[in-house]
Amino acid sequence: MxxxxxxxxxxxxxxxxxxxxxxxxxxxxxxxxxxxxxxxxxxxxxxxxPSEEQGTMDWRHRAACRDEDPELFFPVGNSGPALLQIAEAKAVCRRCPVTSECLAWALETGQDAGVWGGMSEDERRALKRRNARVRARSSA
Known part of the structure; x- marks a missing residue:
């Protein structure tokens, strides 16, 4: 079982x-x-x-990755064979109708691992740093 x-x-x-x-x-x-x-x-x-998240998470049911192998979106490492796996995961994201919702959720909830919303772990970290710099400049 x-x-x-x-x-x-x-x-x-x-x-x-x-x-x-x-x-x-x-x-x-x-x-x-x-x-x-x-x-x-x-x-x-x-x-x-029923949960409060249920309504805000409805986008998951329209996600292109729903029927894909989840391992595809969680490559081990970020070089060599993992780069090919990241590219394949991003190809799924490119045909997904809810990429922006997925990326927003990943950023809001601090998803450190995997490809979410068409962005790798490194790309999301860079985006967070860029957004933090922009906020720091605008508040100064």
């Missing part, structure tokens, strides 16, 4: 009570992109409590 994912998983969390393996990036993304047709589970009981 496959381990079930908690309703609010975090990378590295244990997938269910008594689990011996922490949540992998694939399971994390699968939980993040779950829909009512593919519900989340907690302790083998169906959990779908």
């Amino acid at each position: 496959k381990p079930q994912v908690k309703a609010t998983p975090r990378l590295g969390d244990f997938t269910h009570l008594g689990a011996s393996q922490p949540l992998t990036s694939r399971q994390f993304v699968k939980a993040f992109t779950s829909t009512p047709e593919r519900p989340l589970y907690d302790d083998y009981r169906r959990v779908r409590a």
